Amino acid sequence: MIHPWPRIASKQVFDAGLFSVTRDRARSPRTGAERDVYVVHMVDWLMTVPLTAHGELVLVRQYRHGSRAISLEIPGGLHDNAGERPEEGAARELAEETGYGGGVLTLLGELRPQPALLSNRVRIYLAQGVRRTAAPRPDAGEDIEVVLLDPREMPARIASGEMNNAMTVTALALARFGGHL
Structure with missing residues (x-):
């Protein structure tokens, strides 16, 4: 079964006004491996x-x-x-x-x-x-x-x-x- 990856840390790395980007550190619940994931945030x-x-x-x-x-x-x-x-x-x-x-x-x-x-x-x-x-x-x-x-x-x-x-x-x-x- 697939599960959401817990977010360990999050930091905004860019803000353009219209959108921003965060770098999240996330952990795989299956393997325990951690990796950085970049997420673009903007309004709906x-x-x-x-x-x-x-x-x-x-x-x-x-x-x-x-x-x-x-x-x-x-x-x-x-x-x-x-x-x-x-x-x-x-x-x-x-x-x-x-x-x-x-x-x-x-x-x-x-x-x-x-x-x-x-x-x-x-x-x-x-x-x-x-x-x-x-x-x-x-x-x-x-x-x-x-x-x-x-x-x-x-x-x-x-x-x-x-x-x-x-x-x-x-x-x-x-x-x-x-x-x-």
């Missing part, structure tokens, strides 16, 4: 699969500096507003990035984006019946283009590499498994 993420009343996905096309590529994604962002409930943050990110809102918001799932390295979670919501309510209000560091997409086009967009964000593909799969796409 929120992502939304928005569908219009006509069944179109509301996506964002944006530049991602980490991959140095343009990606077609679902709207999302950091859950970094103190006192804000996750569903409020998801609705806020949707409105800021796309100008869409309204509709019914449902939690599809809560996942760990990369549990080997990251300590945070991502909450994925479905927003059904959204409509354009305002102009998008992206952050100063974002260049975003809103794209409406027929869900039947998803496989081709994924295969072409245009839709290359793993969390977006996972969120769309959750929506599809739930019978929403």
Whole structure:
């Protein structure tokens, strides 16, 4: 049986504001061997699969500096507003990035984006019946283009590499498994 590794010591070794890194000393309960493990800490993420009343996905096309590529994604962002409930943050990110809102918001799932390295979670919501309510209000560091997409086009967009964000593909799969796409 697998058991969690006890943490013997922990020290923050880097702080970039957006995220920090700790070096944990951990011990294997099976062998007793100790090793250093690095963990990246950041706030949780929120992502939304928005569908219009006509069944179109509301996506964002944006530049991602980490991959140095343009990606077609679902709207999302950091859950970094103190006192804000996750569903409020998801609705806020949707409105800021796309100008869409309204509709019914449902939690599809809560996942760990990369549990080997990251300590945070991502909450994925479905927003059904959204409509354009305002102009998008992206952050100063974002260049975003809103794209409406027929869900039947998803496989081709994924295969072409245009839709290359793993969390977006996972969120769309959750929506599809739930019978929403």
